[in-house]
Amino acid sequence: MKQQPGVCTFCGTGCGHFMKVTGTAVERVFPSQNHPVSKGRLCVRGWNIHELLNTAQTINRPLIKKNGQFAIASYEEAIALLVDTLKALPPTAIGFLASPRSTNEEQFLLMKLARAVFKTNTISLSSDAGHRGCLNVLSRGTGMAGMTGSLDEICKAEFLLVAGSDITKQNPIVGSEIHLAAQAGAKIVTIDSRRTQIAKLSNTFLQITPGALKLAVAGIAKCVVQDGLIDSDFVRSSTKGFEEFSASLTQLSEQEITAKTGISIEEFKLVAKALSQAKTAMAFFSSGISGLDEDTISYIFNLFAMTGKIGKEGCGVNPITGINNLQGGYDMGCAPDLLSGFQSLSDQAAVKKFNTAWGVELNITPGRSVSELLAESPGQLKALVVIDHDEGLVRDAAALQKVDFIAYISTYKNKFMDHAHMVLPAARYIEEDGTFTSTDRRVQLSVKKREPQNDVLPGWKLYARIAEKAGAKWSYAGPAEVMDEISRLTPTYAKLSYKKLASTFGGVQWPCDEKNPDGTRRLDIKAAGSSISFAKVSGAFAVPAAGKDFPYLLMIGKAQDFWHQNNLMRKTFIPMREYNATLLDYPEGYVEIAPDTAKALQVRNQWQVKVVSPYGEMLLAVKISADVKPHAAYVPYFARDIIAKALTGHPEIFKQGEDATIPIRIEKV
């Protein structure tokens, strides 16, 4: 019997699987039937993860670029080069770009390496904006910097709101849980500008004008207030700041809501009523590189607070991470201003604790996010250490040219290597023990299933070697000891250990502390005797309007055939074929338009059109689909290079990711 339990490491759902490893080959993978979240299911990616793990397209040796060519180097040589280069620079010129794919132990040690050894606070995750926004709202509102609900309680929710997320494609098993809840009688409401699969599976789909999501949520909140659907007992006993939020809604008129969202007030009223009448409810939205902005999340949070759907069983405001350990990345303090467990660098007691434990004096001036620095102050960074980067810093390619030294640490080969001056290999995740924290704060242990190939070092050991070379004394025997240090320094992980994780099938959800030694399934206001604070909102609802010159509103999003640049998918067979099918039909990307739009423009499928915006233009093929409304158009993210080029000089638009709504006109070529 060689079936070994493990955790799928593609998206943030954290599905359980079994793997059969024979010698060096991963023979096959199978879903884990009794796993609390995935319950025997996997998606197309998860079912084929063995193909990725068996790929030969890995980095096998340290490489140093000499005269524009990579030459094989020894670990000693490469680590010496890295350390000497970094040590010669002022800390403000050094940046670390952590990976949301790394284990918690690796992220923690990288954070320690950056702050304690190289004295820089410029450390961030490659998909920073979206999830940080979620954590900010949730942390300020509840004190818990993570999903307030739990994925294994989706089946207990009577009402499910999916806000602007193509969830069945991005986190299929979360989408499945939502669908199964509806099959059992729960109501799903989806708000989106494009008819996604979850929209088709919903009881009600509000197909809003692109860019009007925040207003739509505010519209529901207004109907809750107007129709007296507030959970007043809950608001009175367990919340703070309702009046201010309520007052902000009064300025909003029904006419404005309807005009800007394209949805009648009656529909919002129905949703408001269903939400408040349900005993339990959950909200879902994507976080990560193309997540919602903080203000929109604040409205969702407040809507659920005023209807009493936070901090109880079957309830929750749930950001869904697109990459497996994005939540863990923040938990481990891979952010310019955070230590592990969302402890702030401005928190003197916390800093003191770290100083004592690490025997250092931490620099307490927050750093900046690497992507922000590259975009806004190119040239400031002289050296950059990048881990497993598959988000493609395409938009920053020019800024990367200005960085004198880039070290890339990764398992798989990808195009980012071209930017690097040196490359260090890291072992695959099945070649070392490690923990991952999925989107519902679930920390799961993934055990080692085989030896690393070609004597490649696992991440934690590599970072320790770098630290030692730089003069620090690190003496971890293995990842378990790193977790011990994490638990000593991180209140939310205080009672976590490998021993506990190994004996708990399906992981442990943080906070796992003295009070909750077995972890915490959900935020429980009653049990904690705590209260929640309404989030501050802007009250501003600028929705880009189509006009005479630019009659269509363009939205940018993820296509089903695209998954995080497809760097990992390209190393498989079946998912590669699936993810390539659309790329083969539309190698230069496409713009999806409604049948009526196509008729008006007199264009047919796969014809080329010019998409002209106030910021620039791009040539794309037409894809006709009833999933977009007339006057709307959709470009999938995989045409990112093309989009980026069209938006050159307007990083503020590009930065909005899926929220970006751009008025355009479409010209027949």
Added chain:
Amino acid sequence: MYLIKKNDILQIAKALSTEYQVYGPVIEPGSGQTFFEKVEDVSEINLSAPIPAAPPKHIVFPQADRILSYRYAGGNAPVEMKPDFKETPKALFGLRSCDLTGLQCLDRFFLGQEFVDEVYRSLRKKMFIVTNTCVVPFKYCFCVCTDSGPAAEEGYDLNLTDIGDNFLIEAGSAKGKALCEKLQLAKAADKDLAEKNRLVDKSITLFESFSTESKAWVSRVMNRITTGFAKEEVWEYVGDQCFECGACSFVCPSCSCFNVVDTATGDCSCDRLRTWDSCSYEGYSRMAGGHNPRKPVEDRRNKRFFCKLSYSQSKKYLRPGCVGCGRCDWVCPGDIGMPNVVKYIRRETTSRDQL
């Protein structure tokens, strides 16, 4: 017919292990999940384990299998080709009747047609099959609707039934009989067979309501699909729920579709792999020029049900391609396993309620 004391049952597996690689149901201790795996020691086998999560299909048709490796240095250099499969005698001990039926479906596909699949044949040859009657059905089972259980009727070398203190052993082949004789097993009496029949009848009454209610419906739906009376809107309703994960095909004991890919292993060498494939994938039916006869997901989705309930298995072999194991129901993120689809076709379900 023979009898063996319950505690001695693994002696048969032990005896088989001298000649065969033995596979059997094994419970993974951490999770309690059952797998049908090759065992190092027959004591790992647990005959009362629930139906294995995955069918034994991977034994004859692995998820990813190197079937050939080749080398070509270019120019006039010869191409070196090495087929990469061998025959190893295998004993499947404790197979459920649904899974035996699935194996028979695979046999028909890989061996029973004009071209015999050599890779499959080599993996399937020299196999000793011991089935295990399901005296208690499992939650997702509906083999009573698909004529494939709860007891195996043919195709086994030995069939075991737990009749209390003993297992009743029925020999289905000369090979099976010879083994029983060699082990000098006690002969069973008619009353033992009667007890088995009683237990099988009782087992049938214990199935979940879907199976008992829908017994006739699977064949009615076969008829509806084959004669074109399943409504288009029902397929759209089903298609909307498909997550395109491929799981239904992967866990299906009778799904036989595969993909063939060549993957470079060095500068001049290559492995040819055969991997499981699924008709739910868009790339599965996409042709080189970009045309896809089954592009919309509902077309792909109904392909699976046509295959199980209409195409060759049904038309040529007069039985459903579905063996009623219920695994597609368990693994499906879209809740469109076979039982639900049969229900939707039967009730002509085409839409869900609005708020």
